[in-house]
Amino acid sequence: MRIARFSIDGNVGFGVLDGDEIDVIKGHPFAEFERSGHKVPLDKVRLLPPVLPNKVVAVGRNYAAHARELGNEVPDVPVTFFKPSTSVIGPGDPVLYPSFSQEVHHEAELAVVIGRMCREVPRERVKDVILGYTCANDITARDVQQRESQWARAKGFDTSCPLGPWVETELDPGDLTIMCTVNGEQRQLGRTSEMVRSVEDLIVHITEAMTLLPGDVVLTGTPAGVGPLQDGDEVAVHIEGIGTLTNKVIKRG
Incomplete structure (x- = not known):
């Protein structure tokens, strides 16, 4: 599974890559999560650092x-x-x-x-x-x-x-x-x-x-x-x- 962090229209979220789309997830990837079923085209988002590390x-x-x-x-x-x-x-x-x-x-x-x-x-x-x-x-x-x-x-x-x-x-x-x-x-x-x-x-x-x-x-x-x-x-x-x-x-x- 590939998990991306992205921004679109001023909103930041996590999602699972599904072909050339990102399936937005509910919550964050550091606990159990659900796919929302709402998909956005990969070429329409800005990929961010996949995590924001404390260190x-x-x-x-x-x-x-x-x-x-x-x-x-x-x-x-x-x-x-x-x-x-x-x-x-x-x-x-x-x-x-x-x-x-x-x-x-x-x-x-x-x-x-x-x-x-x-x-x-x-x-x-x-x-x-x-x-x-x-x-x-x-x-x-x-x-x-x-x-x-x-x-x-x-x-x-x-x-x-x-x-x-x-x-x-x-x-x-x-x-x-x-x-x-x-x-x-x-x-x-x-x-x-x-x-x-x-x-x-x-x-x-x-x-x-x-x-x-x-x-x-x-x-x-x-x-x-x-x-x-x-x-x-x-x-x-x-x-x-x-x-x-x-x-x-x-x-x-």
Whole structure:
């Protein structure tokens, strides 16, 4: 099932994709819901970020080849950091190139959407706390990341976390193709089976320390091939079984 968040005529709602239409649901997807039977054409709505997370917990260096390409070792424990809710944008929204950086990179990632409040999740219960999966782009000011010991500005600036286009609830994340293109040219190509630590590993690790809330998002790392983005570039993240998230980069006015 693909669950989208959308706006039409000034109204915001959730719906289930049904072909080229969205079947509006009653309520929200974090509890049992009913389809209303009221359908709107997909091309008549604006797709929004599929969730509005309280927090985005991201994982760095979770693909060995990506760690190596930046001159890093695979860490003994997962490297985690936060992206604020203000960094989140949806499909088609512009990525605003930050004024304090001269080197902004794309990072295509599988995003895990949490479906219920959870803490200290045992491995065998991880699937129970996941609503589904979506595409993410962990946009990074690489020059800032390299010169500042904390990654808050490098990875947390406004518009640095595109998510979408929807949440796929029926998906095995174990071995999916992840691809990133810039202006139609392939930059990244990998598989989730190359992750150093699995989705289960990451959820167990993160929830040892903190409570995850419905709608929170976990970014699982990026494969090799990250590279620069320029003003006017169109960057797209495609993940097998989910779809394609596309955003355009523009200079902040």
